[in-house]
Amino acid sequence: MINKIRTELEKIVDPSLHKTLKDSEGIKHLGYDEENDIVTLIVAMGEKNPETEKALKLEITKLIKIDLGHKGIKLQIEEHRQFNSIVNSSIRFIGIISGKGGVGKSTVAANIAYRLAKKGHKVGIIDADIYGSSIPNIMEFDSNDRPRYTEDGKITPLVKDNIETISTEFFTQPSEPVIWRGGMLHSMLDHFFYDVAWSKKMEYMLIDLPPGTGDIMLDIKSYIPQAKMILVTTPHPSASHVAIKAGYAAQKLEHEILGIVENMSYYYNEANKKNEKLFGEGGGQMVASSLGAELICQIPINRPIHHTSLYESDEQIGNLYDDIADYIIMSYEK
Numbered sequence: 001m002i003n004k005i006r007t008e009l010e011k012i013v014d015p016s017l018h019k020t021l022k023d024s025e026g027i028k029h030l031g032y033d034e035e036n037d038i039v040t041l042i043v044a045m046g047e048k049n050p051e052t053e054k055a056l057k058l059e060i061t062k063l064i065k066i067d068l069g070h071k072g073i074k075l076q077i078e079e080h081r082q083f084n085s086i087v088n089s090s091i092r093f094i095g096i097i098s099g100k101g102g103v104g105k106s107t108v109a110a111n112i113a114y115r116l117a118k119k120g121h122k123v124g125i126i127d128a129d130i131y132g133s134s135i136p137n138i139m140e141f142d143s144n145d146r147p148r149y150t151e152d153g154k155i156t157p158l159v160k161d162n163i164e165t166i167s168t169e170f171f172t173q174p175s176e177p178v179i180w181r182g183g184m185l186h187s188m189l190d191h192f193f194y195d196v197a198w199s200k201k202m203e204y205m206l207i208d209l210p211p212g213t214g215d216i217m218l219d220i221k222s223y224i225p226q227a228k229m230i231l232v233t234t235p236h237p238s239a240s241h242v243a244i245k246a247g248y249a250a251q252k253l254e255h256e257i258l259g260i261v262e263n264m265s266y267y268y269n270e271a272n273k274k275n276e277k278l279f280g281e282g283g284g285q286m287v288a289s290s291l292g293a294e295l296i297c298q299i300p301i302n303r304p305i306h307h308t309s310l311y312e313s314d315e316q317i318g319n320l321y322d323d324i325a326d327y328i329i330m331s332y333e334k
């Protein structure tokens with residue numbers, strides 16, 4: 001039912017843009033109250049004046065009530081938002097990318113945020129890895145925690161350790177499979193950038209991006225061209241090979257690569273006092289050389305002492321994350 005409505009709606013032309021609502025991405029919300037046969041709609045148009053609004057309203061109402069025969073319609077028309085969201089602010093956006101999953105991308109994103117926050121910076125995390133969302137778990141949010149809405153309809157991020165976090169997972173059910181297409185991820189990002197009541201003092205925004213070279217990187221480019229990237233890989237050739245690809249994709253879009261983090265570089269074996277290179281070696285350096293970027297750090301394999309996935313400064317890995325945080329801060333001060 002709702003798909004049929006959407007398909008028909010998408011054909012309607014925004015009179016101010018001379019584009020269909022499909023092309024202008026004008027359908028912001030579409031809901032259907034089955035019991036009362038009422039369609040609820042939020043539509044954005046290019047320029048909203050009494051004339052254009054009336055024309056569009058008429059078209060839509062005619063479609064819903066006459067052509068499709070629904071009993072009622074609740075229609076709200078707004079103007080396409082100009083870029084007045086956080087994307088145009090002085091926030092330092094850092095995307096964390098990798099070639100493939102499982103290399104520790106989310107762990108690295110969260111720990112960098114954690115160390116930056118411990119150094120007194122105001123930090124946020126956007127968990128945009130819609131297919132492998134794990135930030136809420138790493139940050140140890142209760143699985144029932146959900147963002148609330150402010151009086152003016154903004155979403156309040158969840159806060160832990162002074163880090164504001166928003167995740168695709170907050171808007172889905174825990175066991176619900178994510179079958180969202182790119183378009184929906186795009187509109188999710190739109191919400192994260194426009195509709196979240198982030199702290200006005202936000203300095204660093206870490207974005208946990210999906211692995212690979214997908215079009216999300218293009219979305220990021222169009223939203224926040226100033227975003228810089230940190231690329232995570234393991235020393236293993238299978239990871240570094242695809243990491244290079246992801247790095248090239250980022251560079252093609254002219255995203256600056258802040259540096260490479262090689263994760264799971266070795267495991268210190270207490271028994272023989274040796275660093276065991278479980279996943280081979282050289283991957284991080286190879287990625288760095290291929291991309292002309294710096295290898296910031298090599299992080300060994302070790303379980304955190306105090307938390308599930310976050311490391312403190314009294315641990316070797318926590319120290320290394322402190323170094324990465326310093327590297328990031330310095331790279332913005334150059």
Ligand SMILES: Nc1ncnc2c1ncn2[C@@H]1O[C@H](COP(=O)(O)OP(=O)(O)O)[C@@H](O)[C@H]1O
Nearest residue numbers: 101102103104105106107134264300301302303
């Ligand atoms: N340096 C490390 N030492 C030990 N375990 C790690 C390390 N880095 C990541 N892990 C673990 O590896 C798994 C994958 O990490 P995750 O951050 O979820 O990867 P990704 O986001 O790339 O899929 C997680 O269980 C995580 O706790």
Ligand SMILES: [Mg+2]
Nearest residue numbers: 106129132134
């Ligand atoms: Mg992840």
